Amino acid sequence: MSSAAWRALFTLICAVALAPTLVPAQEPDYGLAPQRIADDVYVLVGRTEDFSRGNGGNIVNTAFVVAPEGVVVIDSGPSRLYGEQLRRAIARVTPKPxxxxxxxxxxxxxxxxxxxxADKPTAALPTTISGQRSEGGAFTENLYRMAGDWMKxxxxxxxxxxxxxxxxxxxxxPFELLLFAGHTQGDLAILDRQSGVLFAGDLVFWNRAPTTPHADVATWLxxxxxxxxxxxxxxVPGHGEPVPDARGIAQTRxxxxxxxxxxxxAAERGDEMTELLARPLPPELATIxxxxxxxxxxxxHLYRRYEAPTLKQAR
Ligand SMILES: [Zn+2]
Structure with missing residues (x-):
């Protein structure tokens, strides 16, 4: 081999050795681990945190029930990726459809x-479906901003x-589908008759403060x-560990x-929003x-609504 050919070969070897290795980007992992809480009933408990790039939006509880002929899923999580990983987590528990x-x-x-x-029947209350249609775009955008790559x-x-x-x-x-409201305009709770497990959705928060962007507090109470x-x-609350009694209800209340x-x-006193914000929470709630x-x-979200009637009365 001529010295020019040797040089060319050497250059090629160096180029190959120094080229960045083409490893496919790793999919982030939610680490979903179904927890068995009753016969054939499983929960995937999310963190009691706010949405972040650290948790990818896994701050919510999802669940599934293995019925004799197949699986019923309750809530599908915060992203496409979570949904895919949830499906795989279910498949590790049961081969049923x-x-x-x-x-x-x-x-x-x-x-x-x-x-x-998308290839399975997805069901919700009509108010939920219309909310998903009208607000889904803005919700998704907001989660991209807060959770980043997990939302890809x-x-x-x-x-x-x-x-x-x-x-x-x-x-x-048998499942009992229960129509409620308060956290949103339509909140579905599901009672699994056989196990006595009640999936309360976000009507109940346990050791995680309730969120209220669409709430009507009096109706919720x-x-x-x-x-x-x-x-x-x-x-099973929407957020927080499953509880065997009414403590989640009591804390939310x-x-x-x-x-x-x-x-x-605050509205009655005519306080400014900043004055209300400075108010301390009672110790038993401050620790949530x-x-x-x-x-x-x-x-x-809510102060304007409380201020309005007071302003009217003052006139
Ligand atoms: Zn909610």
Whole structure:
């Protein structure tokens, strides 16, 4: 081989050795691990945090029930990727087919995973479906901003099948679909008759402060009383660990009662929003994760509504 040929070969070897290795970009992993909470009932408990690039929006509980003939999924998570990983997590538990995916309400962390279940029946209350249609674009954009790469390729896919309340049998297992409101205009709770597990969606937050962007606090408080009267053995809140009793309801109620009182009394005194924001939370509520942040958000969402009647009376 001539010296020129040797030089060319050497250059080629160096080029190959120094070329950046073409490893495909790794998919971020939510690390979804279904937790068995009753016979054939599984929950994937999200973190009690706000959306971030660290958690990819995995701040929500999703669940599934393995019925005799197939699987019923309750909420699909915050992104396409979460939905895909949820499907794989379910497949590791059971080979049975997916029969139905319910969305408890139209908030993005509960349904943006629908995209991964596009070949399956997705169902929600009519108000939820219309909320997904009208607000899905803005929700998705907001989550891209907060959770970054985890959201890649995610699009809002509204549920396709409107449901009405009542007893339904899916795959040979009875479920009670319950229509409520308060957290949003339409909140679906699902009682699995066989296990006594009540999937409360965001009507109940446990050790995580409630969010209120679409809330009607008075309606929500009335709903909590109705939830408490249901014959459940275990409650799965929308956020926070499953609880075997009504403690989640009690904590959500205590927070909402305090919030409503704070909004009302500040409006009556004619306080500025900044004065209300400076108000300390009672110690038992101040220790709930994110209570300070959610209080500030709630004041921003709700205070005008409480101020308006007071202003009218003053005239
Ligand atoms: Zn929600």
């Amino acid at each position: 997916l029969l139905k995916v319910f969305n408890t309400h139209h908030h993005p962390d509960h349904y943006l995973g629908n995209q991964a279940f 390729g995610t699009e809002s896919v509204p549920a396709r099948e409107p449901v009405s309340p009542g007893l339904v049998t899916i795959g040979g297992r 009335a709903t909590l009383d109705r939830l408490e009267a249901l014959p459940f053995r275990l409650m 205590a927070y909402l009662r305090w919030l409503e009182g704070a909004l009302r009394s 994760p994110l209570s300070r942040l959610e209080f500030a958000r709630s004041v921003a």
